[in-house]
Amino acid sequence: xxxxxxxxxxxxxVLALNRLLQANAKEGNYTFVDIFHLFxxxxxxxxxxxxxxxxxxxxPAYVIWxxxxxxxxxx
Numbered sequence: 906x907x908x909x910x911x912x913x914x915x916x917x918x919v920l921a922l923n924r925l926l927q928a929n930a931k932e933g934n935y936t937f938v939d940i941f942h943l944f945x946x947x948x949x950x951x952x953x954x955x956x957x958x959x960x961x962x963x964x965p966a967y968v969i970w971x972x973x974x975x976x977x978x979x980x
Contacts, residue, residue: 916950938979943969 923939930937944966946952952957955966962970974980 922947938974938977940970940973943973960977 919941923937923941927937944951944955944962955963955969956979957963971980
């Protein structure tokens with residue numbers, strides 16, 4: 906597996922972007938769905954079970970994502 910150090914420790918950036926997206930959802934006429942909490946470990950970092958390098962999700966994470974969207978009534 907390749908290592909991409911520039912992708913590690915991006916949680917703070919993801920959370921900041923999520924806050925921005927959430928704050929602008931009404932004005933931008935889109936629905937913001939926060940899924941970050943589905944994939945983090947006890948330390949608030951993306952769980953290695955669900956990510957290749959701390960940023961991009963592995964296929965099993967998409968199953969969880971879709972299940973969550975269905976349970977929340979988005980799909």
